[in-house]
Amino acid sequence: MMNEAIQDYIGKYSKDVQTLFMEVRELIIKSVPCKVEEKLWAKLPSFYVEKKFIRVIPFKDHINIEADAIMEHKSKLDQYKITPKGMLQIYLNQDILYDVLSVIFVDSLTIL
Template sequence: MNEQVKLYIEKYPSQITDMFDELRKLIYESVSSEPQEGLWAKLPSYFIGDRFVRLIPFKDHINIEARAVNEHKNELTDYKITPKGMLQIYTNQDIPTDILKRIFSETLEK
């Protein structure tokens, strides 16, 4: 893990860091080439070229900023989509692994 991202995420509770690690792993599993990891606008971000996914942790949930979220909102009815089109996943919710893999792939590779 990128050192800046590691230092950033360490300040959150273990439920958030565990969720973050799982989401980060899904990003890497979803694409054929390794994304560049770093902080952009002080937030953990994953880039391939000019395409990006951003994971924004809070004390009880993580927002996922990815272009393809809105294209899959009908499959994400159990989750909140913010007015800015970010997917919110709370610590008491299951991570929608299959949908997120498609979202990450479509966002970073298409």
């Protein structure tokens, strides 16, 4: 069940952005074997395992993903734009690389 504050926040966006957000959210939750805590941090949808986090930030025509392991896997993400701050941008018309994102999510949230 999605965090109510995140649900309210994402509800302000178009159905297409909501669908993309939900696909990424589900992939985050399925990718890691432990429980993921969802909450808004500074009004941004965030997914935590202890102190490690991933943020999924919706925009009008894309989402940004902030995750520690993005730069480690940059070579597999050449079809996407990566912002100067190291966030991955996925536009509505782009395919989601589920296998690459899953590895990024595991590497970003796994507690060693």
